[in-house]
Amino acid sequence: MTIRGVLFDFSGTLFRLELGDDWLDGLMDDAAAAELLRRLTAPTGRPDWLPEDLHEAWEQRDLDPDLHRQVHITALRNIGASDEALAGKIYDRLLEPSGWRPYPDTAAVLAELKAAGTPVGVLSNIAWDIRAVFAEHGVAELPDTYVLSYVEGRVKPDPELFRTACARIGLDPAEVLMVGDSQEADGGALAIGCAFALVPPLPTAERPDALRSALRAHGLLPA
DSSP: OOOOEEEEOSBTTTEEEOOOTTTTTTSSOHHHHHHHHHHHTSOSSOOTTSOGGGHHHHHHGGGOHHHHHHHHHHHHHHTTOSSHHHHHHHHHHHTOGGGEEEOTTHHHHHHHHHHHTOOEEEEEOOSSOTHHHHHHTTOTTSSSEEEEHHHHTOOTTOHHHHHHHHHHTTOOGGGEEEEESOTTTGGGGGGGTOEEEEOOOOOGGGOSSHHHHHHHHTTSSOO
């Protein structure tokens, strides 16, 4: 069946958390801030630095905004934040739209798909409203729908979450390409018959056209 629509993951796919050298504004020394950011932007999965008593909460964090905040604040205390107040300030800054940078081809690809009438959804395991990030970069109106785990009560790779997203863009799963940076989470789309394209969650400066290449390979953009 011909691919007619796209679902995109958010973090590591369309956008990446990339904070400037002064992102903590003196709240921590530069070396500690650099190490903290390195750990926070590590590939998806359970971090090896996470205390064992947080493992279950970590797995459930994208279903509940309050739990997401709680588990991150506790984790931040374990990797360098001196107290809960500081950990809370760090957490809040991680959610600020200005800290999320689009990949070089994100805006253009979304605009071209919109112009072509191609249905597009954003499907993310997330515990906060990422539409503010899209609005920050002027692309909030380009996707047709946002399917967010904390709203739906399911996380990828749950097949029902992919079915929900396909239904929201009005297509059969066999007509949909899922684009994401995680074989484990985003690749779950294969279980319901979607096509899947894996893109690497590299720094934005190192990944200029992976989205465009993935869409071209599936006939959604001209070569």
